[in-house]
Amino acid sequence: MLTVMIDAMGIGLIIPVMPDLIQEVGGGTLAQAAIWGGIMSTTFAVMQFLFGPVMGGLSDRFGRRPVLLIALVVMALDYVLMALASALWVLLLGRIIGGITAATQSTATAYMADISAPHERAARFGLVGAAFGAGFVIGPVVGGLLAEYGTRAPFWVAAGLASGNALLGWIVLKETVTDETRRSFNWRRANPLGALRALGRLPGVTPLLLVYFIYHVGFAVYPAVWPYFGKARFDWTPSTIGLSLALFGISMALIQGGLIRPVLKALGERGTVIAGHLFSIASLIGIAVVTSSTWVLVLTPLAAFGGIIPPALQGIMSARVADDAQGELQGALTSASALAMILSPLVMTYTFAQFTDADAPIYLPGAPFLLAATLSTLGLAAILIGTRRGS
Template sequence: MRPAVSFILITVMLDSMGIGLIVPVMPDLIQEIQGSDLGTAALWGGILSTTFAVMQFLFGPVIGGLSDRFGRRPVLLISLVVMALDYLVMAVAGSIALLMLGRIVGGITAATQSTANAYMADISRPEDRAANFGLVGAAFGLGFVLGPLLGGLLAEFGTRAPFYAAAALAALNAVFGYVVLRETVTDDIRRPFRWKRANPLGSFRQLGRLPGLGPLLIVFFLYQLAFMVYPAVWAYFGKERFGWEPATIGLSLALFGIMLAIVQGGLIRWVLRLLGERGTVVYGHLIDVAAFLAIAFVTSGTIALILTPIAALAAVITPALQGIMSKAVGPDAQGELQGALTSVTALAMILSPMMMTSAFAAFTDTNAAVYMPGAPFVLSAGLIVVGLVVFVAYPPRKTAPVEG
């Protein structure tokens, strides 16, 4: 594998790890800073997580647009340096305000996944993009597994240790990227940076004008909204339905993350060859509907653990959709497209937890007319069905590049 591709995959993995790395210590850290009880710490933890997602939503198109103008290399390297400094600030933070500032800056720098995907689009042939986007997804899944695991181990050295580790990893990767990363944005595809397009609404509006791309953005959003059911309610669902302890919940999430990496890093290439990009999207939706409904109604914890990695087989949807959409825009708009997709994902991260936890609370309340801890997964299955209907009803068409 080329060193530059390795750098891109490590960058995405660090984006994913950086979130999970600090999760194990956040309750204790917030209590340490605030001197509050666990309930208040959880409330502040939710606020910090939402702030992080909001920043990704707002700045995904900005970072993507900047990379279309100034190049992928400077945007990625500067973001990594700022990310390292941000973790150092959070490591010494003595107030909730400073932690909030850290999550604001962290959300902005983590939006570089759009630039990483744009780089992969730059160096890939159109027919290879979906598979290579799968490598990016695999790196994210690997970080999803390693982050909490490493964070839990480092927590033995204190609540600040994971932040120092995250800072060191980001700094080392910046040095690696400085050595191996070449620029892919040439003067032929470079375009001016415009604020009216470097915001989520402007970016969605511009891209939505391309025939067939608007419905694909809707499908992508619905899938992300449904997928977020796992981080939103899985821990609560496992405890309520099966009486799982934290260790079992962690194991189930690790199984899911490992299978996610296997599917997006390798299996997707076989599925794409067999079904094509469009058929892969349909297959992924059908698997997801079956998996969500099975999880919703299963009563055995053992069967649920078996279903967890099987559910990850649907993870081919994201890279296949990215591949289809990437072909619909010109080489000068890859950063803008990936920035818009980052914002769509972040918007789902903002909205889905509220939807899923509300459904869980409503159907597990002592006064609920129907007791159904799996209700959020039924809701997710419904969202996937709607997405599949939209995808089938509005087949993607070859489009002209976005105008500058």
């Protein structure tokens, strides 16, 4: 759980300082920095997508302990590299390495399965998700506060966290893969594109998978653009950016952890998906056009209400497939969300750059949020049509 939390903290720690750091290293305008930020975010997501199954396969062959510990050591060295970076290509290299080392969530989840009885696994997998959420909330706050000591300070602290966790793991972490459970590494099983084949084999849920994908593309506007948007529209400092991201993360946790149950009971799965889209559309448009930072912070928890969409959609799709296809469905959903996180940063930061550059036809830092609202509208139309006769 500490490993997963530090993975998430490492991502969140650096978000508030990235606009300033990219400009410091590469020069250029905020619009150009946003494009580079999108490229780095996409690179990170691609590496996670490609190496998640590889890390899991390696841990089946060589054990969970060496994979986790080596990844933590490399992660610490990667943060040192980024702290010392003096060129954009070094930052990009750091994101490539960081994406690979952060792919160990699959190994941490496998470790949790190893040490849990079958009836305990679902709840303990939830603990892994909670650890990731906690790290992503804590990371931006700490990163924003550390930015007061310079744009490199969050990287040094992240390196220290990874090193400390590696030392702790070396002392206390026991190997859970035995000779009976060990299996050889197979590149075919490590193919991250394998789950995508499931899309064609689940025709009853294909339109809903499209809605799921559209949601994640729009949702990714927040981590992709928020620090650049806050700096351009409100001249926010890194600490304010970090606190605002934490507000969004806490709101998401409260909504998905507590509010989702009464909403599902009151509205049903289809009604919950529709309500989530309506809240998303309204809040995204509001964030795009308001000029008061106070109102943007008021709208942030409302925007997080869209977090009720994925679990409700999963419920609808799960009911539409056979019991022996549930794993196949979850694999397809994982692939869809991963691909969305690869695509969205490029699209959203490019849109931001087009509307904040000196030659922009209209200065509108909130343009990516209008694009996300448009995507949510398409998703709403698809859910209304696709579930008309269903739940």
